[in-house]
Amino acid sequence: MLRLLAAAPDGLGVADLGNALGLAKTTVHGILRTLHQVGFVEQDHSGAHYHLSDAFGRLGESYLDPNELRSRAINWADSLASRSGEVVRVGRLAEGKVVIVHHVFRPDDSEQDLDVGTTLPAHATAIGKAVLAYDTSAASRPRTLEAFTTRTITDPARLAEELATVRSRGWAGELEEHTVELASIAAPIRGLGGLVVGAVGLAGRVERICDSRLRHRSDLVSMVRATAEAIGRDLRDDS
Amino acid sequence: MAEQYVAAVDQGTNSSRCILFDRRGRLVSVAQREHRQLFPRPGWVEHDAEEIWRNVTRVVPAAIRQIGAAPSQIVAIGITNQRETSLLWDRFTGEPISHAVVWQDTRTDRLVAELARDEGPDRFADRCGLPLMTYFSAPRIRWMLDHTPGLRQRAERGEILFGTMETWLIWNFTGGASGGLHVTDVTNASRTMLMNIETLEWDDVLLDAFDVPRAMLPEIRPSSGVFATATEVLPGVRIGAALGDQQAALFGQTCFSPGEAKCTYGTGSFLLMNTGQEIVRSKHGMLTTVAYRIGDQPASYALEGSMAVTGSLVQWFRDGLGMIHTAAEIETLARTVEDNGGAYIVPAFSGLFAPHWRSEARGVIAGLTGYITKGHLARAVLEATGFQTLEVVDAMNADSGIALTALKVDGGMTANNLLMQFLADLLDVRVVRPMVTETVSLGAAYAAGLAVGYWPDLQGLRSNWHRAGQWVPHMDPARREIEYTNWKSAVQRTFNWLRPEDQEL
Numbered sequence: 250m251l252r253l254l255a256a257a258p259d260g261l262g263v264a265d266l267g268n269a270l271g272l273a274k275t276t277v278h279g280i281l282r283t284l285h286q287v288g289f290v291e292q293d294h295s296g297a298h299y300h301l302s303d304a305f306g307r308l309g310e311s312y313l314d315p316n317e318l319r320s321r322a323i324n325w326a327d328s329l330a331s332r333s334g335e336v337v338r339v340g341r342l343a344e345g346k347v348v349i350v351h352h353v354f355r356p357d358d359s360e361q362d363l364d365v366g367t368t369l370p371a372h373a374t375a376i377g378k379a380v381l382a383y384d385t386s387a388a389s390r391p392r393t394l395e396a397f398t399t400r401t402i403t404d405p406a407r408l409a410e411e412l413a414t415v416r417s418r419g420w421a422g423e424l425e426e427h428t429v430e431l432a433s434i435a436a437p438i439r440g441l442g443g444l445v446v447g448a449v450g451l452a453g454r455v456e457r458i459c460d461s462r463l464r465h466r467s468d469l470v471s472m473v474r475a476t477a478e479a480i481g482r483d484l485r486d487d488s
Numbered sequence: 489m490a491e492q493y494v495a496a497v498d499q500g501t502n503s504s505r506c507i508l509f510d511r512r513g514r515l516v517s518v519a520q521r522e523h524r525q526l527f528p529r530p531g532w533v534e535h536d537a538e539e540i541w542r543n544v545t546r547v548v549p550a551a552i553r554q555i556g557a558a559p560s561q562i563v564a565i566g567i568t569n570q571r572e573t574s575l576l577w578d579r580f581t582g583e584p585i586s587h588a589v590v591w592q593d594t595r596t597d598r599l600v601a602e603l604a605r606d607e608g609p610d611r612f613a614d615r616c617g618l619p620l621m622t623y624f625s626a627p628r629i630r631w632m633l634d635h636t637p638g639l640r641q642r643a644e645r646g647e648i649l650f651g652t653m654e655t656w657l658i659w660n661f662t663g664g665a666s667g668g669l670h671v672t673d674v675t676n677a678s679r680t681m682l683m684n685i686e687t688l689e690w691d692d693v694l695l696d697a698f699d700v701p702r703a704m705l706p707e708i709r710p711s712s713g714v715f716a717t718a719t720e721v722l723p724g725v726r727i728g729a730a731l732g733d734q735q736a737a738l739f740g741q742t743c744f745s746p747g748e749a750k751c752t753y754g755t756g757s758f759l760l761m762n763t764g765q766e767i768v769r770s771k772h773g774m775l776t777t778v779a780y781r782i783g784d785q786p787a788s789y790a791l792e793g794s795m796a797v798t799g800s801l802v803q804w805f806r807d808g809l810g811m812i813h814t815a816a817e818i819e820t821l822a823r824t825v826e827d828n829g830g831a832y833i834v835p836a837f838s839g840l841f842a843p844h845w846r847s848e849a850r851g852v853i854a855g856l857t858g859y860i861t862k863g864h865l866a867r868a869v870l871e872a873t874g875f876q877t878l879e880v881v882d883a884m885n886a887d888s889g890i891a892l893t894a895l896k897v898d899g900g901m902t903a904n905n906l907l908m909q910f911l912a913d914l915l916d917v918r919v920v921r922p923m924v925t926e927t928v929s930l931g932a933a934y935a936a937g938l939a940v941g942y943w944p945d946l947q948g949l950r951s952n953w954h955r956a957g958q959w960v961p962h963m964d965p966a967r968r969e970i971e972y973t974n975w976k977s978a979v980q981r982t983f984n985w986l987r988p989e990d991q992e993l
Contacts, residue, residue: 317816320903331923356954
């Protein structure tokens, strides 16, 4: 189907594709819907013809521009910061590290510096774990697990277990693994086709992020997950 | 007791929205509907006012439903609107005489040139604070009266009403043809060219000059103060405020003291500085306008610098040139190079607005060499917004005698970090982004909530304002000087592109 679409600059209709491939209309529809959801095919204005999107030619590149991620995340990240009272960051994985794409200050008007463009270690932060858990390219995995505190996970097997937990519950937590007295919570952002394109999370002092038994506060976890879902919905709808 | 909210109704150029805010000024829900842009002839832009009212009647209940609230939880309605867009309707039937004529519409260009002929575009600036331009409402009213047979006589008999969009909405919220209230607020009235900027009343000299019958004009009210109790959409809820969108953004950014300024970065960009109770007459191309008036207190004024093409230059780069796929990608492209490579883009697409006001100017790309790549052009596109802001800030500082110490920004382009850093570098002041970027709606909500006692005072509102991001300057002063000189030299090259014989005027 992709070959046929690539060879037809004016696009093809469902019937054209069905006839050419000997497939039922409903089958063609189903496949086209999937290809459309992941952004590989586009419909023309009338909706009658499908053609390959230029995203197909850029498969090897990171498919979501980091600045696009920021502009989609900004309203939701602001709202998370103002509701939680904590610092909010959006990050993505690049060369084994988390690159900060967006940063919202803690809403207490204290002096804070924007750290957009700086990096954080992936294995020792919630945002990092939330993206590592869904990463399939071994190339972007950290090779050595540097210890920042006595709580940093430095054993690859332990990290693998931790990432499995992240996948099963859908969010990542971190407690004094990067900086003493600080903790963080993050959730993955799913773009087109369900691909994880980054994560959004909040960070703050342990006593504000965790309850008395040092568990991440469930109200904050819900807020973070709802924020990640809202950003993901925005990303998927519009493309 | 159930939580209470203020509903902001933002009647904008492209859509009508309702946003609910809680007591801490946090956005809790949003509903939005776009309306059609009608282009019946080149240069004409119209909206269907009935479609807009229908949209408002839908988005308000939708925003309330979204959070499962009851209408009784809404304590006040605040209205903000696209400015200068003008509508005439029949007092008895409630039906518009024609479509609303939108602020971008240039059908009055000949009329404006005629009115300016002997004494120049500033002939009414002393009275209304504005230069004669197609941008404002009065020439549009005159045009409509001139082009519909019998309309002037009906207007003189009080059968025809004029309003900008907040007037139309309030009239409909309060019953329309059956008892609707015909009012406007000082900020919207200050954009008609018919209000005396000192007395804040309709001015007979201006009414005569534009030949507009007084009987068709709404009563001018303070921006914040109970206008009426709604009988439609939200029966029983008080309408607590009305303000033009840019003034609402100034209010939402809590710029309540003289010298405080904000700039809203959208399709175009608007920098407003509060000048307190002082009416500052610009000698440098700024507009003098009313910032807000709270109840019986004296009005606060503002200087405004309007930039016509900022975000729309990025749109052109995307849609016109196809250099990028999404607006946000311009930052990625711009970051592929270190600097502009010597290229400058002056986007005088339909002349230059503040501080030059040159309608005959047209855009240029200056400094082109074989070295320039699309990355450099992407930088030049973003920098154009920075340089235009610097020109406006320079003019503003010269007029007000107050040097800007920090710039509060809002609007879609604040997501662009490269631009925000460039702004800080160029202006040599801190650039600060607030936690709520929906400042237009927030301002209308604040003004309405203030009127009904939901918020006690301006100080209480200030404490809701929080910094979400900040960019600090670190450009070498010598480089700043060179860049600005280059820009000014590029601007010179846009002048006198249209020759008088080319112009329709």
